[in-house]
Amino acid sequence: MDFSYTEEQMALQETLQRFIARDYDFERRRALARSALGYSAEAWSQYAELGLLALPFPEEFGGLNGSAVDIMLVMELIGRGLLLEPFLSTVVLCGGLIRDAASEAVKRSVLPQIGAGKLKLALACYEAAGRYALSHVACTALADRGALRVNGGGAGWRLSGSKTVVLDAASADGFLVSARLSGDVAAADGISLFLVKRDAPGLTLIAYPTQSGGRAADLHLEDVMVGDDALIGTPERALPVIERAVDGGLAALCAEAVGIIVSLNEATLNHLKNRKQFGVAIGKFQALQHRMADMLIAAEQARSMAIIAAVHAGSDDVTERRRAVSGAKAYIGQAARLVGQQAVQLHGAMGVVDDLIVSHYFKRLTMIDLSLGDADFHLGRFSDLLRPAAGGPMSVT
């Protein structure tokens, strides 16, 4: 049992803190969010130089062999700085998926490129009618044995369907797309995963900004042709690897949320100490003090849950992993709502203006809850594991 960071981890933390203070203040962040790209290409290169983009990959693929705890540390700072770069999509979700499920050849070609900052990927696994269910895949993949335009005339696949709210899609060089080879629309089996290039004929993007300053898009695939080499993992058995990658993403989002919660609490406490009404700092009023105490408790509990999620995010025990990440996402979704709403409330009208970082923190927290399954969805997933038939463990630790 050990809750401390290693020296390397603390050094990484300091580096990122310095980077945020120097290169990523609130005004700069606002300008980036409004820019065409929606983030800083320069920052992305710096992350590559720092090794962040290769953090969770094995050394043989140019990676740093980092753990989910390293990702937690980075994501917490991404939260604190409200960083806009597509780290979650490219490194955690898609990079994690390729690391865990792709062939040696794909890993050798893709992971070093991600690590070097030369390749950005986005996960296209949710569909409009499926809400948060990754098993809901109406997008089809048909084996095409005829002469294909791709792959030098070899065998391949023809993909058709739509994907919704694909995070960081607009700037991505390629997508990991789930498509169904067999089974009903919501069946767990029959799903395959394909790496589809951005410029693939038949692929259309409807891109839009998100509420929290990022970018996303809906994807439409109309007879998009890909070769056999685009297939990631075992055909028709892709759901477990997609879920595993999303579980890693959930743990990462939990850490990002904790970073924001801590930042919001700092901002709010500062406001309570400085804002004067009725001749005193408003932090002298007990009603406000107790609210702030609730926010502090929520932050501590949320951090504990983020630790649980990170420590179990890489677990091969699916039940244990799911309990940890869904439990954490549900809990942190609720804690984030409390802290976000109360931070705005305690800031008074200052809490609802665009000029102050508080509203931006609040929006990001809110969008985190709605990403990869909200608090209700994950409470349900956690709760279902409590059924005796599910045989869930009594305790995560």
Place this chain on the structure above:
Amino acid sequence: MDLKYTREEAAFRADVRAFFENELPADIRAKTRLGKRLRKDDTTRWQEILYRRGWGAVMWPQRFGGTDWSVVQQHIFEEERADIGAPPQNAFSLKMLAPVLMKFANAAQQEYFLPRIIRGEDWWCQGYSEPGSGSDLASLRTSAVRSGDHYLVNGQKTWNSYGQYADWIFCLVRTATEGRPQQGISFLLIDMKTPGITLRPIITIDGEHEINEIWFENVRVPVHNLVGEENKGWTYAKFLLTHERTNNAGIGACKRALKKLKEIAADQVANGRPLIEDSRFRDRIAQVELELMALEITNLRVLSATANENRALGPEVSVLKIKGSEIIQQLAELSMHALGHDALPYLREALELNWIAEPKLAEHYRAYAPPLSGQYFNQRKTTIYAGSTEIQKNIISQMILGL
């Protein structure tokens, strides 16, 4: 960052578990597990057993007969204790008074009292609250007036726990009235057999006798029973409070209660299937379980931070107290609700281990119902005692947030 127990810690847990399995008397275990009434003898018998094993006061330093265990070891011990169904030890003696004696008492007092505590010979209770002094404890008025080599104590204490069992009471008394209220308080040890002490039971919401009012009328207390210096009692009391709150997260008890709740929910039938299959009820269990998962880690984070920094627990224990008390209350509430209308009957005698139920009383009622409603009502105390939730939030505001 690592949440796994080391191999040594796992082996330690197995040792503790084995000892409890072998040595905890079956009748005590049954009482605790079934929520039956515990008596003084149950606690003292168990204390003697622990003492013989060298575990009479695991939280004490070794030089006083403790163990010098790490915080993680203490946590494991407490978790196993609760899980197996061993009764809690007397916290007033072991966790509140003893640290004060070790830190502030003179050698003679330490040598006399501490061995008697760890052997379970003396049962201590606490004389803190008064009718007019609850959350505002420093306003207390029970007076101790020096007269030769004695103090003459007069006044009234209330909300005293288990004074009916006690051999001794440690009291906060007023020895001066000038200056700030905190400045005139002393910490006095009083033999409960001293003439002039009257104890009256206060029956609590669950119909049980756990707390008392105590009157002191010209009670003569030898001056050598003063701890530390006269008028410095508030410092000792504050020191005591941080120790009182060390196990306020109550993780072990919460885990045990959660396990029991799941058993009940799996056993009760609603709409023809186990209640736990009803997602509306199960989600409520899930919600409490999440709080407990988080608190377990928060608790360990606090404990390991204090151990690493080699310091006493600070105001962060208020976080643990607030959350731990809320969780145990929610678990008690859900356990009661799991029974539906079988939670209504009130049979005092059902709290005795040797109770023989009317044959016609429903089976599921006999198994669970008797303690559950009472426990729900009883647990309302947890957000009130040992510094109410509101006082804890004041502490967080002032000591952590600096408001």
